[in-house]
Amino acid sequence: MNPILLHMKFFIDTANLAEIKEANNLGILDGVTTNPSLMAKEGITGEVNILKHYVDICNIVDGPVSAEVISTDYKGIVREGEYLATLHKNIVVKVPMILDGIKAIKHFSKKGIKTNCTLIFSAGQALLAAKAGATYISPFLGRLDDISANGIDLVGQIRHIYNNYTFDTQILAASVRHPMHIINCAELGADVATCPLKAIKALANHPLTSSGLETFLADHAKGNS
Ligand code: G3P
Numbered sequence: 228m229n230p231i232l233l234h235m236k237f238f239i240d241t242a243n244l245a246e247i248k249e250a251n252n253l254g255i256l257d258g259v260t261t262n263p264s265l266m267a268k269e270g271i272t273g274e275v276n277i278l279k280h281y282v283d284i285c286n287i288v289d290g291p292v293s294a295e296v297i298s299t300d301y302k303g304i305v306r307e308g309e310y311l312a313t314l315h316k317n318i319v320v321k322v323p324m325i326l327d328g329i330k331a332i333k334h335f336s337k338k339g340i341k342t343n344c345t346l347i348f349s350a351g352q353a354l355l356a357a358k359a360g361a362t363y364i365s366p367f368l369g370r371l372d373d374i375s376a377n378g379i380d381l382v383g384q385i386r387h388i389y390n391n392y393t394f395d396t397q398i399l400a401a402s403v404r405h406p407m408h409i410i411n412c413a414e415l416g417a418d419v420a421t422c423p424l425k426a427i428k429a430l431a432n433h434p435l436t437s438s439g440l441e442t443f444l445a446d447h448a449k450g451n452s
Pocket residue numbers: 240260262265367369370401402403404421
């Protein structure tokens with residue numbers, strides 16, 4: 228376990244403002260991640276609308292908000308990322324795990340611009356992104372599970388590697404699909420889990436909690452009738 232971990236952060240993985248507000252109102256939300264697919268799912272298209280949407284999200288949650296570049300060449304990633312970073316102090320520039328992305332992450336790191344290296348599927352990719360100075364790396368758990376690999380094992384492997392050194396890069400577990408992913412991430416010491424609202428809310432459920440509460444309320448009603 229990383230001795231400098233103070234607490235596990237919960238991000239919500241959506242561009243849906245109502246869900247972001249609901250999670251934020253629970254009082255346990257630390258940040259937001261988005262990607263082009265999540266933006267498209269909410270019908271947010273066109274540069275002006277997309278940029279405005281990032282600002283809207285930043286105005287709801289006081290924490291890091293990942294905004295993804297769509298350029299795939301170094302100059303384009305740098306241009307886009309530097310602009311995204313001007314939108315709000317909490318913007319984290321999300322950069323794909325490609326060599327031009329690594330080079331751009333190094334550039335952003337030198338300029339003090341926070342980054343999230345996305346589409347991480349191997350320990351080697353996580354090591355490279357940490358070397359470049361990424362603020363966060365996003366291993367995609369669910370998508371590894373989808374191809375009969377083990378997403379959680381990758382989180383453990385990256386944690387082990389980072390703990391051998393003094394990398395500041397935080398492990399941001401992504402493509403989280405269910406509450407056990409979140410619990411397994413916590414067991415392994417992931418710094419952050421970015422989750423759908425449904426998976427966060429499911430952490431609260433237990434049948435013995437429901438039946439126990441029902442009994443308490445029924446007994447109270449009997450005693451007071
Ligand atoms: O954070 C990445 C996430 O949005 C991808 O999730 O479920 O499409 O693999 P999923």
